[in-house]
Amino acid sequence: MRLTQLLDYLSPGQGGRIVAIHVAEDLRRRLVALGLKPGNHIEVVRRGFFKGPLQVRIGTTDIIIRRCDARHIEIAV
Numbered sequence: 001m002r003l004t005q006l007l008d009y010l011s012p013g014q015g016g017r018i019v020a021i022h023v024a025e026d027l028r029r030r031l032v033a034l035g036l037k038p039g040n041h042i043e044v045v046r047r048g049f050f051k052g053p054l055q056v057r058i059g060t061t062d063i064i065i066r067r068c069d070a071r072h073i074e075i076a077v
Contacts, residue, residue, distance in 0.1 A: 002076045002077075003076070003077050004019055004074050004075060004076050004077070005074075005075050005077050006070070006071055006072070006073065006074060006075070007042065007044070007054070007056070007065075007070040007071070007073040007074075007075050008054070008067055008070040008071040008073075010044045010075065010077075011044065011047070012044050012045060012046055012047060013043070013044070014043070014044055014077065015041060015042055015043030015044060015057075015075070015077075016041070016042065016075040016076050016077040017038075017039060017040070017041055017042075017075065017076045018036060018037065018038050018039065018040050018041075018042055018073060018074070018075060018076075019038060019074040019075060019076045020038060020073075020074040021036065021038065021072060021073050021074070022072045022073075022074065023069065023072045027069065031065075031069070031073075034058075034061075034063050035058040035059065035061055035063070036058065036063075036065075036073065040058055040059075041058070041059075042056050042057070042058050042073075042075065043056065043057045044056055045057050045062060048067070051067055052067070053065060053066050053067060054067060054070050056070075
């Protein structure tokens with residue numbers, strides 16, 4: 001059994017495989033277009049201060065994602 005965690009709770013340097021994205025369909029399509037697909041490896045690079053956005057890395061691409069959206073992305077660590 002694999003341990004899952006929400007992307008919002010990972011610290012810089014931590015990462016894992018995306019298991020599921022629990023958002024509305026329009027936001028899901030946008031995130032998938034950015035590379036956030038189930039099965040892809042994702043790593044947290046930096047966390048913004050005062051509940052700011054997260055900088056995440058998927059492959060060689062860095063993406064800034066709102067923390068409220070990161071709460072809906074399930075990661076297998």
